[in-house]
Amino acid sequence: MAMLDIKHLSTEFSTENGTVQAVRDVTIQVEKGEILGIVGESGSGKSQTMYSVMGLLAANGRVAQGDISIDGRDISPKNYSKKEYDDLMSDIRGNDMAMIFQDPMTFLNPVLTIEQQLTEPILNHNDISKEEARARAIELMKKVGIPSPEKRIKQYPFQFSGGMRQRIIIAMALACNPKVIIADEPTTALDVTIQAQVLDLIANLKKEIDSSIIMITHDLGVVASICDRIAIMYGGKIVEIGTAEEIFYEPKHPYTKGLLSCIANPEDKVKKELHPIPGSPPDLLNIGNWCPFVDRCEKAMKVCKMQMPDEKSYSSTHSCSCWLAHPLAKEGNGE
Amino acid sequence: MADPILELQDLKVYFNIGGGFLKKPEICKAVDGISLKIYPGETFGLVGESGCGKSTTGRAIVKINQPTAGKILVNGVDITKIKGNDLKQFKQDVQMIFQDPYASLNPRMTVGEIIKEPMDIHGIYKTNEEKEARVRELLELVGLKPDHIRRYPHEFSGGQRQRIGIARTLALNPKFVVCDEPISALDVSIQAQVINLLEKIQAEMGISYLFIAHDLSMVKHISDRIGVMYLGNLVEVGESDDLYNNPLHPYTQALLSSVPIPDPKVAKSRERIVLQGELPSPINPPSGCVFRTRCPKAMEKCAKCKPELKEVKDRLVACFLYDKE
Numbered sequence: 001m002a003m004l005d006i007k008h009l010s011t012e013f014s015t016e017n018g019t020v021q022a023v024r025d026v027t028i029q030v031e032k033g034e035i036l037g038i039v040g041e042s043g044s045g046k047s048q049t050m051y052s053v054m055g056l057l058a059a060n061g062r063v064a065q066g067d068i069s070i071d072g073r074d075i076s077p078k079n080y081s082k083k084e085y086d087d088l089m090s091d092i093r094g095n096d097m098a099m100i101f102q103d104p105m106t107f108l109n110p111v112l113t114i115e116q117q118l119t120e121p122i123l124n125h126n127d128i129s130k131e132e133a134r135a136r137a138i139e140l141m142k143k144v145g146i147p148s149p150e151k152r153i154k155q156y157p158f159q160f161s162g163g164m165r166q167r168i169i170i171a172m173a174l175a176c177n178p179k180v181i182i183a184d185e186p187t188t189a190l191d192v193t194i195q196a197q198v199l200d201l202i203a204n205l206k207k208e209i210d211s212s213i214i215m216i217t218h219d220l221g222v223v224a225s226i227c228d229r230i231a232i233m234y235g236g237k238i239v240e241i242g243t244a245e246e247i248f249y250e251p252k253h254p255y256t257k258g259l260l261s262c263i264a265n266p267e268d269k270v271k272k273e274l275h276p277i278p279g280s281p282p283d284l285l286n287i288g289n290w291c292p293f294v295d296r297c298e299k300a301m302k303v304c305k306m307q308m309p310d311e312k313s314y315s316s317t318h319s320c321s322c323w324l325a326h327p328l329a330k331e332g333n334g335e
Numbered sequence: 336m337a338d339p340i341l342e343l344q345d346l347k348v349y350f351n352i353g354g355g356f357l358k359k360p361e362i363c364k365a366v367d368g369i370s371l372k373i374y375p376g377e378t379f380g381l382v383g384e385s386g387c388g389k390s391t392t393g394r395a396i397v398k399i400n401q402p403t404a405g406k407i408l409v410n411g412v413d414i415t416k417i418k419g420n421d422l423k424q425f426k427q428d429v430q431m432i433f434q435d436p437y438a439s440l441n442p443r444m445t446v447g448e449i450i451k452e453p454m455d456i457h458g459i460y461k462t463n464e465e466k467e468a469r470v471r472e473l474l475e476l477v478g479l480k481p482d483h484i485r486r487y488p489h490e491f492s493g494g495q496r497q498r499i500g501i502a503r504t505l506a507l508n509p510k511f512v513v514c515d516e517p518i519s520a521l522d523v524s525i526q527a528q529v530i531n532l533l534e535k536i537q538a539e540m541g542i543s544y545l546f547i548a549h550d551l552s553m554v555k556h557i558s559d560r561i562g563v564m565y566l567g568n569l570v571e572v573g574e575s576d577d578l579y580n581n582p583l584h585p586y587t588q589a590l591l592s593s594v595p596i597p598d599p600k601v602a603k604s605r606e607r608i609v610l611q612g613e614l615p616s617p618i619n620p621p622s623g624c625v626f627r628t629r630c631p632k633a634m635e636k637c638a639k640c641k642p643e644l645k646e647v648k649d650r651l652v653a654c655f656l657y658d659k660e
Contacts, residue, residue, distance in 0.1 A: 196593035276530075
């Protein structure tokens with residue numbers, strides 16, 4: 001059974017100008033011990049999908065429909081009253097499910113020591129003494145590779161560099177041995193050499209702790225190096241999902257193909273020309289119920305702007321939503 | 336070979352930090368003696384981690400930061416001390432594209448006014464009609480519609496704003512453009528649009544670029560030659576393919592092996608050199624070679640004296656490992 005099971009999740013935000021459909025009918029299963037990458041551009045709904053799961057949506061956002069369960073336990077907001085849901089989620093967050101945020105500079109509280117911040121989730125979710133929690137915190141700091149943790153645990157966040165702060169945040173996420181870790185662009189704010197350190201750390205931790213990790217990113221290089229499976233999101237929908245090899249070597253959706261042809265691969269021997277995707281991502285306010293990529297797609301057909309394409313499976317792991325996969329489809333010319 | 340359009344000779348940019356009554360200010364050595372030459376029509380990529388001084392170098396070239404020592408020669412003229420008409424001519428020839436298209440455009444000016452402003456300052460067109468025709472031409476060149484001229488920046492997406500910034504840069508027909516991380520604030524599918532645009536403009540107008548970025552794969556794609564900076568020093572300069580395929584300096588080797596490769600088989604199989612530790616502070620850099628504290632191949636000599644940028648094979652490297660003796 002899947003560790004995290006999301007079925008037909010839709011999330012909306014009400015704004016002055018109307019309803020923004022940030023996440024539209026997303027279904028994902030994450031298995032035990034795997035790393036799933038969710039790739040998409042800004043505004044594709046990749047972060048909001050995970051915020052919906054964590055119950056961390058902004059005040060104007062709501063989960064409109066869908067079922068979510070973690071390790072068999074139902075956590076869909078629709079099945080609970082507001083109070084019940086809040087209590088349930090504060091028990092689950094940091095315990096069964098933890099999050100690693102993008103910006104290590106703003107996530108930590110500048111006026112509390114690392115000890116206070118790192119022992120907080122441990123004390124909240126376990127019935128142990130302060131000393132035990134402190135010992136556990138030091139052990140976690142060792143695990144994420146912070147030198148002389150006994151000394152550094154008394155320091156404040158400003159005394160740590162960006163890479164070290166990101167390690168502290170990872171340690172906080174690991175504090176209660178979560179079943180699912182959601183990493184929202186964990187390396188975007190870091191330099192490449194530090195990024196390599198943090199990615200190595202995540203890959204090694206995965207072997208050790210056997211949690212499921214969901215990695216939200218826009219960097220295809222990052223997902224290629226550590227993810228087992230990859231989901232490509234566009235306009236609030238998952239347009240293609242498959243193993244890393246299937247996505248990189250046999251992409252089916254025109255958007256996936258487009259993404260792969262507009263990034264430079266430094267390993268290429270001959271300089272290849274970049275083929276950018278024309279136009280810009282769709283406005284999720286008042287978006288129609290048809291393929292979100294239709295306006296930028298070179299192979300768009302008439303049907304693409306009439307109906308949402310069905311999902312077609314290519315293997316047990318690889319599926320894609322595109323009208324081109326329909327047996328009657330002839331490639332259009334983008335009109 | 337033609338004369339270089341830009342030459343840096345032992346450029347140093349220091350900043351005073353803190354200090355006050357009875358307290359000596361500390362000196363941050365952001366750029367600590369770099370020399371390089373850029374030739375007409377060439378794209379020179381400058382890479383390094385944050386805090387290595389690559390942006391400060393770019394900003395010194397356009398005279399935003401005043402150099403502490405050293406010379407900046409543009410077409411053979413030292414621009415650090417020029418005044419009057421020479422200065423005005425220099426500002427026409429050398430322009431800059433900024434990183435953040437949300438912060439570098441005035442939200443209260445229309446697109447037309449933004450692009451026209453440099454023309455007004457330099458008075459290169461006499462009548463308003465001429466200016467407006469030129470603005471429309473520029474908008475078309477960067478892939479926007481000429482009737483966007485009366486709109487405001489907030490009506491555009493990030494990629495389109497970067498195009499407006501590029502149009503403003505080109506308004507004075509510059510010969511040399513400093514691109515300071517022009518694509519790092521943009522989405523992946525938009526980055527390639529801007530890179531292709533920069534290449535197209537270079538082919539049409541013969542501009543030289545100094546392309547500053549931390550994204551090595553894009554730098555390698557666009558640059559003819561690449562310089563690698565570490566803590567205010569240039570550690571290696573070479574042709575971009577050579578440098579990528581056969582990095583000589585231990586820092587370049589580590590930097591290149593950290594670049595994420597968008598190809599799962601290659602990415603999962605290759606050896607990565609993961610550097611230990613963090614970048615030292617430029618306020619108190621290590622003695623001798625600045626990289627020695629993180630270098631896997633550091634020797635005794637590295638702590639004593641600083642390696643010079645020397646010619647090794649077909650490129651320049653600052654490392655004692657390649658000393659002949």
